[in-house]
Amino acid sequence: MGFIEMLRDMQEDLCPVCSAIGELKTPRLNVLIGISGAGKSSWLNSYRRRTYHIVCPDDIRRKYFGSVSDQTVNVRAWMIAKGMLVSALTLKKNTILDATNVNTAERIDILNNLPLCDMYAILFEVNPAVAYTRIVKDIKNRKDRCHVPEYEVYRMHGLYLHTKDVIHKENFKKIIFAKR
Numbered sequence: 001m002g003f004i005e006m007l008r009d010m011q012e013d014l015c016p017v018c019s020a021i022g023e024l025k026t027p028r029l030n031v032l033i034g035i036s037g038a039g040k041s042s043w044l045n046s047y048r049r050r051t052y053h054i055v056c057p058d059d060i061r062r063k064y065f066g067s068v069s070d071q072t073v074n075v076r077a078w079m080i081a082k083g084m085l086v087s088a089l090t091l092k093k094n095t096i097l098d099a100t101n102v103n104t105a106e107r108i109d110i111l112n113n114l115p116l117c118d119m120y121a122i123l124f125e126v127n128p129a130v131a132y133t134r135i136v137k138d139i140k141n142r143k144d145r146c147h148v149p150e151y152e153v154y155r156m157h158g159l160y161l162h163t164k165d166v167i168h169k170e171n172f173k174k175i176i177f178a179k180r
Contacts, residue, residue, distance in 0.1 A: 034124025
């Protein structure tokens with residue numbers, strides 16, 4: 001499938017009809033932040049999915065590029081994710097960005113120049129050994145998830161620790177630590 005065909009296929013996600021844009025309140029953007037295996041997807045599955053538009057680069061890689069684990073398409077997947085974020089927030093939809101978001105520079109870049117919204121950071125704290133055990137268990141049970149090597153889990157954890165130190169300087173209305 002070519003890039004143009006993918007955009008046509010995503011038209012419903014990118015361009016839903018909304019007649020009352022000007023009358024709606026400022027949308028909320030929940031930015032999930034945590035290493036692979038931290039419990040973001042489990043939390044999301046128990047959250048009010050029906051009232052939020054979900055933007056997830058893993059789902060984009062799965063749907064449009066054939067594999068959730070194919071990191072070679074990250075640039076294109078994140079371009080699509082950014083477009084989906086802009087579209088949803090322009091249409092005043094409450095939205096959740098479901099990704100690790102532990103790299104501070106990349107997180108700031110993706111959240112830069114979004115339409116007006118109230119941004120909330122939701123942080124997921126986990127021991128990296130526990131996270132890696134969860135990943136291995138999911139893969140053993142044939143769950144369709146990213147195959148993240150152990151060294152990458154620990155690398156992400158270092159980025160997460162840095163995020164905790166600097167996130168208060170970002171434009172979040174509130175920083176929340178998720179309960180598990």
